[in-house]
Amino acid sequence: MTWLSKSTTAFGLILLAHACYSAHEHSALQSHRVASLTSLGTSQSGTATSLPIDITIETIIATFIICLGLVSGTSRLRPIQWRVWAGQIEREGEAGFLNSSGEVEKDYVGNPFRLLESRPGFVDIRKQRKEFAEWVKNQ
Amino acid sequence: MSSSLLHPPSHLPPATALKHSKQAPSILANSPGAIATSTLQSLLSASETAELWTTYENLLLSCLRTGDDESAHQCLGRLVNRFGDDNERIMALKGLLKEANAGDDNATLDVILKEYDQILQENPTNLPISKRRIALLRSRGQIADSVTALISLLDASPTDAEAWSELADMYFSQGLYSQAIFALEEVLVLQPNAWNIHARLGEMLFTAAKTSDTSKQLAEALKRFCRSIELCDNYLRGYYGLKLIAKQLLNEPQKATKQAESGEFSLPDSATLRKLDEAATEKLAEIVRRYSAAEKGWQGYDQAEIAAAQQVLQNETEATVR
Known part of the structure; x- marks a missing residue:
């Protein structure tokens, strides 16, 4: 394109x-x-x-x-309705936010409110490390 | 450079974390280690982008998770070079690195905790460090201390949605449902458009209604799930919760709604519930069908969530056949 x-x-x-x-x-x-x-x-x-x-x-x-x-040559227009935009994030994931050269757009953040559930400020790194070690063992 | 390196990695599956951490040496080799501060030098060397530092931070987190300490130290070193030792966020990252290296060694963790305390004594407003301290307390199983610290943090900064959400999660893990629901409602006051938090609150209310069995909570949960669907088209999690609640309410009709007079949201009648149930079933079936058919534009869903939806639909058809 x-x-x-x-x-x-x-x-x-x-x-x-x-x-x-x-x-x-x-x-x-x-x-x-x-x-x-x-x-x-x-x-x-x-x-x-x-x-x-x-x-x-x-x-x-x-x-x-x-x-x-x-x-x-301009990038695709974004939905201006909140629920349509949110639905696009959920339904299409990254694939819905490609720019004209096929890469994910730089300002794509996915669901911006996911941070409220993953909470990077309170991350329990020791638990994550253990879980990862478990996962590697089970591979 | 993968785009998902620009997002905080804690929710990513282990496979992605492994992929990122394997990329680490090549990213570290290809990206500039330090950005020149003088104007003349910055004209000659590579330009600084905001993404570079986000990438380093997320790479650091991924490497810590997978145990690639060498790359993690390199990432942190570059961040320290750029932002200095006394940057609050960098201090938190340094603490994180120490925590990860300490493992289960209680003595080391005590030392780290003391360091956090000391930093907070010098500067009580250091939010990233006090969050780390709370997370470390929780991770060591001192939930009560952790909750106290978190509440005092929220007293100082009541508009921190992330902290309210953490508080809700802690209360929920302790089975204190009404407190957890309160904390999550605070999150919604701060972020009224967060569709996933609406769904999360619906899930909490649903769980709480199972133990205390009040129709008021079920009605509230129903409302929350409806709101999350209103905010987000084709939201699998919202429809899933709506389906579960509508089914439960239809199977065991609640006693006559007495709460109506207090002006609160009362349960809708069974005709409306049946319609809601039908709508949710239809939508779930559509989502599952289109996802399984690998239709373009329907591939953003989580596979585990799709499987759960499929399970619910299957149970439903079996029940009807019988």
Whole structure:
């Protein structure tokens, strides 16, 4: 998913750069022509200053493509209802909170209230050690 | 680096603890040992992240659990380098390391306890150390001392939900149900959205109702489980408790509800109970089915909890067949 959104964004940026370059070239050409025309003595101006329609269209399309690429590259939206969010934690576990590259998001903490039941401040390390030794023996 | 190293490891199964502690040497070798304090140096060396220190702390706990003392000492050394000897949290971790190394040696534990006392005499507001002291007392079986110390801690800092929860657990282990329920209700006052604590309170009330047999407690437990489900969709533990209570209330109808006049929550009538029972059965069956079918998005449940739910459902069908 990421490479798709990244390449879309890159393509949009290239299009945009191309449109800018075209616009610049066009204006340079235009001023050159105006200068040569005034030197000839004829005064024809007005429509000559507007950009050709294809450059305008290219700019607009490029902007849309960049937006599309950026939007598709954002991480998934989180539920805003408490019970839906809590239910997702219980139901999906870590698998429900992967970012676009398939890793668990860094701010994922699981059930934040589990600390009230595991109570790391009061951990009985000697008991845990014994239990672990038992577990190893039974393996 | 595994993401679960960022979470406190005490609830993790032994296999995960072993996995973490096996990773310890490679993590220690790959992560920076010390962070430069001067601006010039910090531009050149690796940048400091909050996750790094959380990782060290949790790695320390996992290593202590599995008995990998060498890595534990290294983790602690790095933490001390960064935060200094007089940081309260570091002091607690140091105490933890000593406790783990002492094992069952009573003399050493006495010395550690004395050290804690001395630290607390110098600075009575050192919360991590006083929590360690309470935990050590409890671990040595001096429950009464431990409860007294915990109550004085709560007098000083009544908004500590973790301490209230520990108090509830201690009372519960001693069979003092009404005190335990009170302490857990305090936790809910501080953390009203904690769905697992609602379920835990429901379980405690259910246990208490078994010994003293009052319909008031069963009604309260029913309410707690309903609240935990309200706070958390598809909460297996909540539905499991709801199922048990509804079944019990349907099997042995309580005497006419006399508590209604006092404005407290009274038992719902049997039609509502039957509906609750049906809803819980349906949901449990759905959860078990989807978990066993390895459906995507339903794999976060604990396997033991699923097995227990399956057992309850099986008993139910056997009873109906008979």
